[in-house]
Amino acid sequence: MSLSFEYFACLLLYLPFTQATLTVTVPESLIQAKPGSDVLLPCYFEKSSGHIDLKSLAVIWSVGTRDIAKYEDKLEVFHPGAKMSSEGLQQGNASILLPNVQDADGAIYTCFVIHSPDSEKESILLRVEAAPLVKLGSTKVQLTKPSTVACTATDFYPGNISMTWFRNDRIVQGPEWPPAQPSTGQLFRAESLLKLIPEFSDANANYSCHIHHQAREGPEVLKFQLHLQARPIIQLITRPQGEKFVVAVCSLSNFYPSQINIHWLQNGVPQEQIKSEVHRMHNGMFSITSVFFPQKNDVEVTYVCRAEHEALETPLEQSVLWQPEVTTTIPSIPVVPWLLGFSIGFGFGLTLGAGILYCIHKGKNNTVTGTSSEEMSLQKIDKEKAAKVSKPKIGEARSRLISTEELEGVQEQ
Secondary structure: OOHHHHHHHHHHHHOOOOOOOEEEEOOOOOEEEOOOOOEEEOOEEEEOOOOOOHHHEEEEEEEOOEEEEEEEOEEEEOOOOOEOOHHHHHOOEOOEEEOOOOHHHOEEEEEEEEEOOEEEEEEEEEEEOEOOEEEEOOOEEEOOOOEEEEEEEEEEEOOOOEEEEEEOOEEEEEEEOOOOEEOOOOOEEEEEEEEEOOOHHHOOOOEEEEEEOOOOOOOEEEEEOOEEEEOOEEEEEEEOOOOOOOEEEEEEEEEEOOOOEEEEEEOOEEOOOEEOOOEEOOOOOEEEEEEEOOOOOOOOEEEEEEEEOOOOOOOEEEEEEEOOOOOOOOOOOOOOHHHHHHHHHHHHHHHHHHHHHHHHHHHHHHHHHOOOHHHHHHHHHHHHHHHHHHOOOOOOOOOOOOOHHHHHHHHHO
């Protein structure tokens, strides 16, 4: 300490008591700073006369017995990177800026101001810490199914934190110290999950998440009530079964709460339907039924039953294919004259041929059953004559006659 400063100090001890005309002001509460941040320690002073004489002024910033900055005719800084403005002193501003604070910088700092013949000092508590930013996750839970509600704390320092869950002011889970995970910079984050299987009795219960951290004087409390939900179950049936139905029934059941929208659609266009009232089931949940009668059409159509409910992230849908009845008719074929003549002629030929074959066959049967030698001679003569007559002339087409042996073969077949 220089001789001039000691002179000021000794002079203050021996001066007669007078009313203080120097006032020093610092924040009443402690200052919190995140690790790695730059923090300003505010210190302001004023003279009752309103005039500040730098030649009569001395300012000392200290931590315990260690000086970190001093002004006496000139500014001296002993803390690496610390800043105090000489120009600000003339305006009554003795604040000091500490850069990149860390755990070791957390302490009580003293701002000592002397303006001869007056002096005054004030202290500031600096803590390198950060209070958590807290938020609650979704309170929508599924009835009678394992569910969770998240309580999350972020951007806090140091990493020690505890969380406790209450139901109607009674602890239902915790306290627990969830592991702190690195977040931005040197800060941390942590999360606690309330695990439960919600029942209808939880609908009006008051829940809360209590977060304890040294950067807060008391716990941070997040209060909430559970929002109970149950996703609908869809079932679609047709009567009669199959794709040629005349009525389709879409049933939705086991949903909660009761508000629900149900539609029948064709290519996104709503169709007429008949809906029942929402019905309370024996398990406390709800159900509803929609009946749909398809309109007659000449082509197949796909119909969709769509349900919209707050428990669903996207609409619940089920589709059914409808096909029209197909009537089979025999088309009338115009009678072509030549085809008719051919048919008649072909039929007459078959009849005539069949008659000839029958007569020949009958004659053979007569021979087998008993024919006189005279009759056999006459038949032999007739055959010879027939052979001469049927012998083709030169230049004529040869027509084949069916033999007896061939006739017998046809008969056997």
